[in-house]
Amino acid sequence: MDVLFNVVGIVVYVALALLALWGAFCAVIVWRRVGQVRFSDEEEQEEFLTELDGTLGQGNYAEAVALCEEDRRALPQLALFSIENREIGIGKLQRRLWERFQQDVLSDIEHRLSWVATVVKSAPMVGLFGTVLGMMGAFRSIATSEGGADPTTMAGNIMLALITTACGLAIAVPLLIVTNSIVVRIRKMEDLVGLGIGRLIETLKLAFGRSR
Structure with missing residues (x-):
């Protein structure tokens, strides 16, 4: 039975290590x-939109397409989509832009972020499992010993209980802080993209109006 407890304890440690690595990786x-698809601030986004305004204002769609193709961030790619699909009309285009932003950018980020949240929730539970296992081993050593429990065995079981709990919390707390920081960055990105789409739509209205 002691061998079984030791094996399960090792499995708990390995599970915690894997959770920590996977959570950190995600x-x-x-x-x-998030850093790749957003502008760092509103001024940087404004510079891009101003340059795009100049090319669209001259009716130079080829140069505007080239400008957007070189930039893999969310707003330039949305601008590229709007230029290539300008025949569908401004109303439909505005709805499609938000749909594309949700599907191509936010859905991927939220999917990966959900894995981090899963690790945050799972790590303390795995640690709690190790705690229960360690306490079970300690009580078992008390119940099965005739001349008194072996202090070394009890100390090992209690150490397992405490270490796994501490490891679970040590994994969850930093990842929770990181997750909240990422959520703040995502919200700022959404605000910037929202402002950018509004400005982009106005630019496209003027450009399309001149081309008719």
Whole structure:
């Protein structure tokens, strides 16, 4: 039975290590993904829109397409989509832009972020399982010993109980902080993209009006 407890204890440690690695990996991927698809601030986005305004104002759609193709961030790609699909009309185009932003950008980020949230919830539970396992081992050593429980065995079981709980919390708390930071970055990105889409639609209205 002691061997079984030791094996399960090792499994708990391995599970916690894997959760920590997976949670950190997903958090880094999401953080980088958000950084890749957003402008760092409103001024940088304004510079891009001003340059796009100039090319569209001259009716130079080829140059506008080239400008957007070079930039893989969300708003330039949405601008590229709107230029390539300008025949569908401004009303439909505005709805499609938000749909594309939701499907191509936010859905991928939220999917990966959900894995981080899963690790945040799972790590303390795995740690709690190790705690229960350690306490079971400690009580078993008390119940089965005739001349008194072996202090070394009890200390090992209690150590397992405490370490797994601490590890679970040590994984969950930093990832929770990182998750909240990522959510703040996502909300800022949504606000910037919302402002950018509004400005883009106005630019497209003027450009399409001149081309008719």
